[in-house]
Amino acid sequence: MTWIAPRTERRRTPSAVGERAMLQGWLDFHRDTLLTKCAGLTGEQLARPGTPPSPLTLLGLVRHLAYVERVWFRQRFAGEAIDALHCTPDAPDADFDDLDPTRAEADHAALTAEIAACDAVVADRSLDETFTVNGRTLNLRWIYVHMIEEYARHNGHADLLREALDGETGS
Secondary structure, three states: OOOEOOOOOOOOOOOOOOHHHHHHHHHHHHHHHHHHHHOOOEHHHHOOOOOOOOOOOHHHHHHHHHHHHHHHHHHHHOOOOOOOOOOEOOEOOHHHHOOOHHHHHHHHHHHHHHHHHHHHHHOOOOOOOEEEEOOEEEEHHHHHHHHHHHHHHHHHHHHHHHHHHHOOOOO
């Protein structure tokens, strides 16, 4: 049986809430948006470039965002000693380049699992809590803003990729 990316119920954007709820709400909205763009597609479709000559794919975006979630929230902020997803020093773009349509279900599950793990690791942490990366001191608030930007940018790509694949627009 062919796997098909499941439908995602996209959460509404927050309004008139505190800073933490606002940041989490917008991040959740953008996470859901990416998964919504993938819904109803097979692994083969998710791995198909939509705008040649660019090799960019929806599956590549799913893999990339799982990688970025892990790096920022768990490795850099929380200091977890865990391997990066997909990418290595020898293959820094493996999240985009090493696609296997038969692993699309696992890649989709890896993103949703990573989102849950990232949310859990920061749930009780202050937005003002700092960490240092490459000699630069950042805080958890910075990660939230960066991740919202990261998803928003890639969701623009996802819009174009999905439309090129099957004509679906919106949402």
